Amino acid sequence: METATANDHLFVKMVLTAWDKQNKSLIDLTNQLGPERLAEETSPGKNSGHYLLGHLVAINDAMLPLLGFGQLLYPELEHIFIKSPDKSGLSKTPVEELKMALSTINEALNENFARASTEEWFGRHTVVSAEDFAKEPTRNKLNVVITRLTHMAYHLGQISLLKK
Amino acid sequence: METATANDHLFVKMVLTAWDKQNKSLIDLTNQLGPERLAEETSPGKNSGHYLLGHLVAINDAMLPLLGFGQLLYPELEHIFIKSPDKSGLSKTPVEELKMALSTINEALNENFARASTEEWFGRHTVVSAEDFAKEPTRNKLNVVITRLTHMAYHLGQISLLKK
Numbered sequence: 596m597e598t599a600t601a602n603d604h605l606f607v608k609m610v611l612t613a614w615d616k617q618n619k620s621l622i623d624l625t626n627q628l629g630p631e632r633l634a635e636e637t638s639p640g641k642n643s644g645h646y647l648l649g650h651l652v653a654i655n656d657a658m659l660p661l662l663g664f665g666q667l668l669y670p671e672l673e674h675i676f677i678k679s680p681d682k683s684g685l686s687k688t689p690v691e692e693l694k695m696a697l698s699t700i701n702e703a704l705n706e707n708f709a710r711a712s713t714e715e716w717f718g719r720h721t722v723v724s725a726e727d728f729a730k731e732p733t734r735n736k737l738n739v740v741i742t743r744l745t746h747m748a749y750h751l752g753q754i755s756l757l758k759k
Numbered sequence: 760m761e762t763a764t765a766n767d768h769l770f771v772k773m774v775l776t777a778w779d780k781q782n783k784s785l786i787d788l789t790n791q792l793g794p795e796r797l798a799e800e801t802s803p804g805k806n807s808g809h810y811l812l813g814h815l816v817a818i819n820d821a822m823l824p825l826l827g828f829g830q831l832l833y834p835e836l837e838h839i840f841i842k843s844p845d846k847s848g849l850s851k852t853p854v855e856e857l858k859m860a861l862s863t864i865n866e867a868l869n870e871n872f873a874r875a876s877t878e879e880w881f882g883r884h885t886v887v888s889a890e891d892f893a894k895e896p897t898r899n900k901l902n903v904v905i906t907r908l909t910h911m912a913y914h915l916g917q918i919s920l921l922k923k
Contacts, residue, residue, distance in 0.1 A: 602766075602877070602881055603764070603767070605881065605896055605897060606766075606901075609897045609899075609901070609905060612897060613905050637802060637920060638801060638803075638920040641920050732769055733772055733773045733776060735773075737773070741773060741774070741777050741905075742777065745777060746912075748909045748910075748913045748916070749912045749913065749915055749916035750916055751916070752913035752916035752917045753917060753920060755917075756801060756805050756917060756920075
């Protein structure tokens with residue numbers, strides 16, 4: 596095992612700073628738009644802001660088991676906002692509840708992030724096998740944060756189209 | 760100066776892999792949509808796909824001087840696609856030319872990326888002063904790639920709304 600160096604700490608900090616920035620943008624945008632505008636489609640026939648917000652909250656929640664930090668805090672979100680499309684006919688968790696869920700999930704993620712050592716960050720996440728990880732060491736926990744912040748940015752760009 | 764470790768190389772690879780993935784998505788999406796659909800607004804009254812493509816190509820070009828790799832290859836793009844809005848009335852560089860420019864710019868970026876040592880990646884980019892960099896060592900060249908790939912994902916999410 597490598598000894599952690601100053602660069603290792605720096606890199607974890609760079610990724611977590613980028614992650615925080617995306618989450619802050621999501622919260623700001625959600626507050627700015629409000630439930631009524633979020634109910635609108637981001638483009639004609641496309642996902643609503645409400646659905647995309649729920650989708651992003653559900654994906655953050657799914658990071659808890661994926662990173663080995665515990666179970667889903669809001670398992671019902673997966674069915675509504677990941678496994679089903681916007682126009683599924685399912686009743687959507689209201690925006691205010693989603694905002695509270697996001698806050699609780701991010702608190703749990705941040706507590707675990709703060710506790711994780713550099714070795715843990717460069718360790719494998721729970722969905723990759725030890726064999727595959729030996730071949731592809733980029734499939735580590737830190738990489739999950741990179742892919743999830745990119746995913747968040749993608750949908751934030753869409754939700755931002757609801758601004759007048 | 761820290762000695763480069765296996766983890767250092769690994770996270771440079773993680774960031775460059777994420778960067779490549781975004782660029783590949785941009786190229787695929789551009790090819791899939793074609794100039795006619797790209798000319799449409801991503802949402803009523805919002806930026807067209809054509810403008811956003813030009814914007815992303817111009818931002819990639821601007822990474823060359825920012826990272827100390829050389830001058831802008833297509834300086835005219837900055838005026839049309841960064842400093843001016845979509846509805847500026849300026850004539851837009853055609854989609855096919857933008858695609859060729861993107862290919863040339865990315866080739867130049869990738870050549871320089873492949874040559875850069877870990878020490879260079881963790882060194883300061885050209886817009887941060889030595890004093891500020893001493894205080895904020897996260898403002899390094901690798902972090903520029905993280906912020907730019909996030910920026911690209913944001914606009915890719917918008918362009919993708921043009922898919923039928």
